[in-house]
Amino acid sequence: MLNLFYASGTSAMAPHILLEDSGLNFSVEKVNLDTKTWQQGDYNQINEKSYVPTLQTQANTYLTECAVILAYIDRQADHRYSFAQNSSNYWQLRIWMNYIASELHKNFISPFRKGNWLPNTADSKRLVWQRVAPRLQFVESHFAGPWLMGNKFTVADPYLFVMTNWMQRLDYPLERFHNLVQFDTRMRQVPSVKAVLQIEGAPHSLTEKSDH
Ligand SMILES: N[C@@H](CCC(=O)N[C@@H](CS)C(=O)NCC(=O)O)C(=O)O
Incomplete structure (x- = not known):
């Protein structure tokens, strides 16, 4: 199953919306960008680039870069969100x-x-x-x-x-x-956008970080 690591209101909202829209089976994991942690510990172990989104596609396989993740979801959804190749x-x-x-x-x-x-x-x-x-x-x-x-x-x-x-x-x-x-x-x-805005809730804070 696909598993999306996201923080609220960030660029990860794009793959979150596409996953929701596509009807594909997926789950989400919320990342705390201030502490770079998620519910199982150090987020940098998941994505050493230290940012979201990350899409886990298999046990030890992670995709990064928003545009690539969107292309991957499109492919899983039979190219519903793109055009015939080479057109x-x-x-x-x-x-x-x-x-x-x-x-x-x-x-x-x-x-x-x-x-x-x-x-x-x-x-x-x-x-x-x-x-x-x-x-x-x-x-x-x-x-x-x-x-x-x-x-x-x-x-x-x-x-x-x-x-x-x-x-x-x-x-x-x-x-x-x-x-x-x-x-x-x-x-x-x-509907998928409404759902994601509701699921993600208040966006990640813009307050200054001290851990960088
Ligand atoms: N090149 C990356 C950039 C991703 C990025 O900048 N993510 C931001 C949120 S939109 C982030 O997680 N920043 C980490 C931080 O603020 O600590 C991509 O296209 O996915």
């Missing part, structure tokens, strides 16, 4: 996944924060926004609707939702991103 949409989706991972996800992470998490001071929030806003603008202008790539709900949608959720959480100005705001609202109506 132009297939490559376009891969471009989006790489873009979300490297241009959005990592740029949301504050360089001033101990650990590897969202900005939590006025200065770091401002500097992160300087990097993130133009990249979000690119998504805004190329957003097909109703989902990122049009009528098909793909692996990119729960990943993008992590970012729109962070925009709300960090109270960034959303007015100019009409498509993204509508997308965020639409996502919150999807």
Whole structure:
């Protein structure tokens, strides 16, 4: 059975949503990112990169990197969330996944924060926004609707939702991103998203860590 290591409100929410949506059999393990522990002890023994998500696929087999975990779940779900291999949409989706991972996800992470998490001071929030806003603008202008790539709900949608959720959480100005705001609202109506938001509950705290 698949076992997802997550912390609430982090990028691990993307595979959590996809697993829930897919109907695949899975369980979850909550990780405390401040102490880097889970219910059986040291989380770094599970993922030495010391971050979430991690997907356990067999007794001693663990996948890391959000985009790869999403691709793995898609494969287990008979490619329901992607396009026929080598079609132009297939490559376009891969471009989006790489873009979300490297241009959005990592740029949301504050360089001033101990650990590897969202900005939590006025200065770091401002500097992160300087990097993130133009990249979000690119998504805004190329957003097909109703989902990122049009009528098909793909692996990119729960990943993008992590970012729109962070925009709300960090109270960034959303007015100019009409498509993204509508997308965020639409996502919150999807049963798997509702379920995951409820299961995960309050997001992992943004308070400063001292263990790094
Ligand atoms: N390259 C990784 C980045 C994962 C990542 O940054 N995870 C954050 C949460 S979104 C985390 O667990 N940070 C560890 C910490 O804050 O201590 C991926 O794509 O999965």
